[in-house]
Amino acid sequence: MLDAVGPRLRALRRQRGITLAEVAAKTGISESTLSRLESGRRRANLELLLPLSSAYDVPLDDLVGAPRTGDPRIHLQPIHRYGMTFIPLTRRPGGVQAYKMLIPSSTRPAEPTPQTHSGYEWLYVLNGQLRLVLGERDMVLPPGEAAEFDTTLPHWLGSADGRAVELLILFGLHGERVHVQPRTRS
Incomplete structure (x- = not known):
């Protein structure tokens, strides 16, 4: 070797x-x-x-050139908060953190309770209809839609129709922003 x-x-x-x-x-x-x-x-x-x-x-x-050893599977530890499940996709401390978020289905719509905290968030809806309350705005994001916002603005995430919702979330504690720009044709 x-x-x-x-x-x-x-x-x-x-x-x-x-x-x-x-x-x-x-x-x-x-x-x-x-x-x-x-x-x-x-x-x-x-x-x-x-x-x-x-x-x-x-x-x-x-x-x-050491050979790969051990179990190649990733053992993610879900975090359960506010009735939702957050699955961390990154393991390093600091910087931008990535999560898969699962909002379970419910028989009755949840009443929005907007929260604030420091940071900046970008989210992408994978499945379901996400209800996003952001300040005075109340909107529904279908699969394929993305949003980004400063988390010091009161915000709340929930299901728009009572069915489960799956999201990808990038969160930066110090206000890091994701810059997603459309491709332009030359």
């Missing part, structure tokens, strides 16, 4: 269009050591691979 590290390092460096001198400056590893690593005349070790992994922003396992 370690014999293939040299060609992989050379390919990464060339792919990014950087020189041995630039990699040496980023990692603190001498150019001659880097050259010997890439040519296979020097055996890779953890002391050399860790700074290279960081410099190339590549996981160590990918750098050494």
Whole structure:
């Protein structure tokens, strides 16, 4: 496995269009050591691979070509709030968070109770009829419709017709916005 590290390092460096001198400056590893690593005349070790992994922003396992192990399935932990289910699709803290949101069916329409919080939200209706109350506006979004809004504006999400609704939501706590623009033909 370690014999293939040299060609992989050379390919990464060339792919990014950087020189041995630039990699040496980023990692603190001498150019001659880097050259010997890439040519296979020097055996890779953890002391050399860790700074290279960081410099190339590549996981160590990918750098050494480690085989994939473990269970490839994703085990998402749903969050139940306000009678709805939120399934987190991202795992990193901070930045924009992605969720699949499920609003269950109900026998009687829910009474809107608008809420506010800091952040910015973008949503896309996958299935069902979403009722979105946003400030003074009350609208219905069918599948394929999207909306984005500042969450400091009072808002409420629910089913427009009592049937279940599925949405994708991108939420940024610090006001990150999604910029979806139509394609124009040239």
